[in-house]
Amino acid sequence: MPSAISTGASTPPIVEVAELAREFGSRRAVGGVTFSLAPGECLALFGPNGAGKTTLIRVMTTLTPPTSGTARIGGHDIRTDPDGVRHILGVIPQAFTSDPELTAKENILIHAKLYEVPAANRDALIDGLLESVELLQFRDNLVRTFSGGMRRRLEIARGLVHSPRIMFLDEPTTGLDPVSRTHVWEMIRTLRDKSELTILLTTHYMDEADKLCDRIAIVDHGKLAALDTPIKLKDSVPGTEIVEAEFEGASPDWNEQLRGLTGATGVTEHDDVVHITTHDGPATVAALMDLARARKVKVKKVSVQSTTLDDVFLHYTGSALRDAPQKATYEPSPFSR
């Protein structure tokens, strides 16, 4: 395992997680996680469903008690000062938590009162928040008439009502159509650019983690497999490009022969698709075609692509991200315990 679990910038961290673990019976959903976040940083917890991302978020946001370890959020310990943690956090849970029978304004208003936002500031604040998520014109509409994307944007606005220092977003675009997803991404980018907000988001979309965050933590089976910037994570995978190919009539030692191709740094195979990591994609493909012709192996398909987070995930966890959900263990609903 590489030493990719780094601790952000040199400024004092605003989030410090130390050996945090959460068990449900004999199953360990989060297993001794340690990392930290600098103020204003955006970190993505990237992994498949069931990897433990949501449980980790719930423990850090005081919704679920940890089994062992602890976390300090803005200097407040989640075990000893949960109320202090709640005051400085804005959380957008994975499931929609806005009330469909209330209007957009009422949803934010109720939360403003729960956070004791002064009455004199509320109306202007609510209008400003709704404007920032482009929902001002729907201020007095019932939330049950909103699309999933609108509802998510409303919840982001609601999460900002008390001017939190840290924002937790648990799979903010899951279930949204591509247009809504792009819209939410733009909002998160705007949040980052315009404020000093520290953002921790979970996702199983590699493009989301890649485009939005400064650093990415690869989460697998409740543990951090790697944590670094997207570029460094990709660089940590041997080879900068991937040649994907499918063959017919290959001998058993075919993959061994492929390791000797020009520029090749590694060969893996999943579902009859061979992945060759390489420093020089075109040269590797040319050598591959020559070798196949010489060995009378039919090349059914070949393509060259840059290293993606999926390759990073594969490299660090030994399984492709798309395979991982099937392996994911069942995480009980908090309401069934």
Added chain:
Amino acid sequence: MKLQRVSALIERDMRKFFRSPALMLSSLIFPLVQLVVLGYAFGGKIKGATIAVVDEDHSVESRRIDEMFNGIAAGAQTFRVIHYDSLPSAIDDLRTGFVRGVVEIPHDFSRRYYQHDRPRIVFTEDNSDQFISSSLLERAQEMTTELNTPNVSPRLEGQVELNVVEIYPYIEYIKYLLAGSTAMAIFITAMIGGGITYIDDKTRGLHEGYLLTPITKTELIGGLIGAGTLKAFMAGMSLIIIGGLIAGIERIWDPVRLVYLALVVLVASVAMISLMFLVMVRVDDPLVPRAIFGVLNMLLFFPSGAVYPVEAFPSWLRWISVIDPFTYTVHALRNLTLKNTGFAGIYLDVLILTGFSAIMVTGSIMLFKRQL
């Protein structure tokens, strides 16, 4: 405890409540239908029950008895008289349900009457229906008493008389039932607007949103109970006024009585909504409140004396009525609506309901889990 947070939750529920009248309607319709249907169905006097009269004596005295029956049939109309010639055929019709009772005037009735030899009339009744048989028997006994009354009263009365004084005018059953129906409206609102809504909001994830804020569990329970109480109070007051007008409660708009009624409905609302929260505080499955609705209704409504006096219950059922908040609600509301007792007739019930609520709220706060 920050009151602003409590009031925020109350505001949330009330906005939803006023936006959807379904809860208020469902809370009122069932108790109102119950009040009207049960009130009139149970409150009426028996009329038109068929009885057979078999006169085997054919004398002047037997004709007198027959005329008394005909008099009741024409006046109070408790029964309709059919004359039979043969006792066996009358008894056959009694067994098959064509008649509800058979009056036999034996062939030696007049002879015994004149000889002062214990003259007898035989009343054979269909006792499979207690209500009808007791009503017919009561009429038959009234007639017998009248037959035994001497034509000329003695100069000095030696018999003990019982003079009955009724301190209230005749009370129809619908008025008697009004208190129970009002308690039922409060209970239904507490169940739907409190228990079911709470579990549904929990299942839909809305509570997760609140648990992420700095709200304490006392504030959360306080807000939910406060909102539920307001809804139940509105349902209870609506029912006591609408039901009171339907049942014909006199001077229902008497402001002093209305204040006392509001006090009882308020404490009853707190008691029932807090009971509901104690039951639901650890429940997560939305089917559970729906499944136990009927059981709770049966356990709370009927043992309370809402439809039948507690004094008629076996001892185990009386124990349920002792711990049942319906009992004190019904007692206090009945004191106000039927007797207009004022505070003297309700203070003990109000105290008991308040104490009950305090225990339920404390239990709910203790059992409530602030974390998922």
